Amino acid sequence: MIHEQLSVLLVVIPLLAAPITAMFNKLSWSWLITLLVCASCCFFSAWLLMDVANGEIIHYELGGWAPPWGIEYRIDALNALVALIVCIIALCTTIYSRKSVEQEILPYQHGMFYAAFQLCFLGLLGITLTGDIFNVFVFLEISSLASYALIAMGKNRKALTSSFHYLVLGTLGATFFLIGVGLAYAATGTLNMDDLAAKLPLVENIQMVHTAFALIIVGLALKAAIYPLHLWLPNAYSYAPTVISIFLSATATKVAIYVLIRCLFNVFSLEYVLTTWLPQIMTVLGAVAILYGSVRAIGQTGMKKMLAYSSVAQIGYMIMGIGFLSQQGLTASIVHLFNHALMKGALFMAAGLYIYRVNTATFENLKGMGREMPYTFFAMLIAALSLIGVPGTVGFVSKWQLINAALEQQQWGMVVIILLGSLLAIVYVWKLVEVLYFQSAEKIRVQGVESGSERIGSSPLGMTSAMWILALACIYFGFNTELTLGTAGTAVDLLFSAGGTK
Amino acid sequence: MRDNLILRVTARILIPIIILFALYVQFHGDYSPGGGFQAGVIFSSAILLYALAFGLDTAAKVVPNQALIATASLGVLLYAGTGVVSLFFGGEFLNYSLLADEPTTGQHIGIIIIELGVGLTVAAIMLLIFFTFARRILN
Numbered sequence: 001m002i003h004e005q006l007s008v009l010l011v012v013i014p015l016l017a018a019p020i021t022a023m024f025n026k027l028s029w030s031w032l033i034t035l036l037v038c039a040s041c042c043f044f045s046a047w048l049l050m051d052v053a054n055g056e057i058i059h060y061e062l063g064g065w066a067p068p069w070g071i072e073y074r075i076d077a078l079n080a081l082v083a084l085i086v087c088i089i090a091l092c093t094t095i096y097s098r099k100s101v102e103q104e105i106l107p108y109q110h111g112m113f114y115a116a117f118q119l120c121f122l123g124l125l126g127i128t129l130t131g132d133i134f135n136v137f138v139f140l141e142i143s144s145l146a147s148y149a150l151i152a153m154g155k156n157r158k159a160l161t162s163s164f165h166y167l168v169l170g171t172l173g174a175t176f177f178l179i180g181v182g183l184a185y186a187a188t189g190t191l192n193m194d195d196l197a198a199k200l201p202l203v204e205n206i207q208m209v210h211t212a213f214a215l216i217i218v219g220l221a222l223k224a225a226i227y228p229l230h231l232w233l234p235n236a237y238s239y240a241p242t243v244i245s246i247f248l249s250a251t252a253t254k255v256a257i258y259v260l261i262r263c264l265f266n267v268f269s270l271e272y273v274l275t276t277w278l279p280q281i282m283t284v285l286g287a288v289a290i291l292y293g294s295v296r297a298i299g300q301t302g303m304k305k306m307l308a309y310s311s312v313a314q315i316g317y318m319i320m321g322i323g324f325l326s327q328q329g330l331t332a333s334i335v336h337l338f339n340h341a342l343m344k345g346a347l348f349m350a351a352g353l354y355i356y357r358v359n360t361a362t363f364e365n366l367k368g369m370g371r372e373m374p375y376t377f378f379a380m381l382i383a384a385l386s387l388i389g390v391p392g393t394v395g396f397v398s399k400w401q402l403i404n405a406a407l408e409q410q411q412w413g414m415v416v417i418i419l420l421g422s423l424l425a426i427v428y429v430w431k432l433v434e435v436l437y438f439q440s441a442e443k444i445r446v447q448g449v450e451s452g453s454e455r456i457g458s459s460p461l462g463m464t465s466a467m468w469i470l471a472l473a474c475i476y477f478g479f480n481t482e483l484t485l486g487t488a489g490t491a492v493d494l495l496f497s498a499g500g501t502k
Numbered sequence: 503m504r505d506n507l508i509l510r511v512t513a514r515i516l517i518p519i520i521i522l523f524a525l526y527v528q529f530h531g532d533y534s535p536g537g538g539f540q541a542g543v544i545f546s547s548a549i550l551l552y553a554l555a556f557g558l559d560t561a562a563k564v565v566p567n568q569a570l571i572a573t574a575s576l577g578v579l580l581y582a583g584t585g586v587v588s589l590f591f592g593g594e595f596l597n598y599s600l601l602a603d604e605p606t607t608g609q610h611i612g613i614i615i616i617e618l619g620v621g622l623t624v625a626a627i628m629l630l631i632f633f634t635f636a637r638r639i640l641n
Contacts, residue, residue, distance in 0.1 A: 005589055005594075005595070008589075008594070008595040012582060012585060012586060012589075012595060015578070015582045016579065016582045016583070016586065018578070019574070019575030019576070019577075019578040019579045019582075020575065020579070022571060022574075022575045023571065023572055023575045060594065061594055062594060062595055062596060063594055063595065063596040063597050063598070064593055064594045064597035064599060
């Protein structure tokens, strides 16, 4: 019985647990509940992925209402892979979170914090699993509203303004998406993705469909922080509580990119996308994002903000891969989506450990901390090398795919930009290494108060082990690409065959 | 707060009627316009009127913050719980038809319970929002 209900259980478990967590306002209980929720979701999503890895598609009718009218969950290799990475990151984040939350979040907010975390988690899972485009909007709002609240809980007062900034831009993006969905509904009379895909070609040339397409893409681009629309990201990620920085940087934008892929290939067909300028725009924006994000990352003076700008660059790689509109390019994007979640998660966890120990993550205060905390430094180094794309790490796998995709289409300029992006990544990673390892520690005074004076002597086991899990995963998936490349290959085959039959 | 006799007397007459109307909108929602969300908002407006007429502290005694959080959570649990019950009966999540022998009866029961959950959550959240901002301004 449980087998048929797997897809909905992923959403139902956090939905049941979140209100219970909100009622318990004790850290230990809410942490334990969240841990159980994430662990079971992780298990179920792995099971789900095994079911669909061979190219099968699971349909689940919510409430027993048949698809074009009722809401349908539709799971294939692509969304099972995205759901799995969201679950893995959520689980690692929860393992990591306990001490960090204790330090950063006010005691009376602990229950609410974990409840909102679970709501955000369930929203992201819902977005990935659903096959109904309006349902995507609903879950998008659930996860976004939860993340606005979570970001605002950051200790720094700037967390409030950056959360508000994100709220305004995020709402704008969601509204664009909703108007687009509304127009598509007006043109076709359906909200189901499969049904839309079947009916859109019949009305392809009316103005309303073009408008719907443009609005949906721009709305999602805002949510995914694609280059000119990335402005909310750096502040939101750097002032959020550490746990939330880890979780959101590794999942939120990825899920938006997943919806983008779904809309481009499944809802609007490949042929339709080819008639627009979008592929060229995406490739160019991806290239600009890579250069801009990396250059801005080099200029930062704080670790979290540097990582946030590096995220902007990494999103550029994914967008460029989608923009190639080739099987290999799309595979590269999907694999990078998975891999980037692993490495950014590990890097933000390392930043969080430094914050836990020194209370700040600005480079001035981090001088020499790498020698003081060698294990954290080493895990960070693995993830950072992966960010550059050194062979043997996950970053290499996806960049290699992307370069091959660019070579396949003889886009020499893009090859140069990908390589240049890696060079720039070396620069900012080196900056990090130099500050942490080669500069000698010194006491800094901020406005007369000695900052970094309240040091904590040791790193909690939960935090370090979660970080090491992700860091080792960076190496493991760098050698064993069966799960990532294999599943991404199946997913891409499905996406392209869906475009071919219509 | 200044003693405003007219406001208090009117509130005392109006509040029961508002609550009654909220309950009507709540439980008649599957036949006529209405439902949990509207009913929740109307219900919360009754308490809100009470708070305006008799003061924030008196209202907070009637509906303490902890109770509001618990009610809001219970509403969500009721909603999700109904879905899970239909899972246990072997159907899909939120498949009400299985809640009773007769599918139509099951659908009636299902929608009433679900809307009750929505009503509880909406009423509690509306009041939480009001109290949070009202306290902030007073402090």
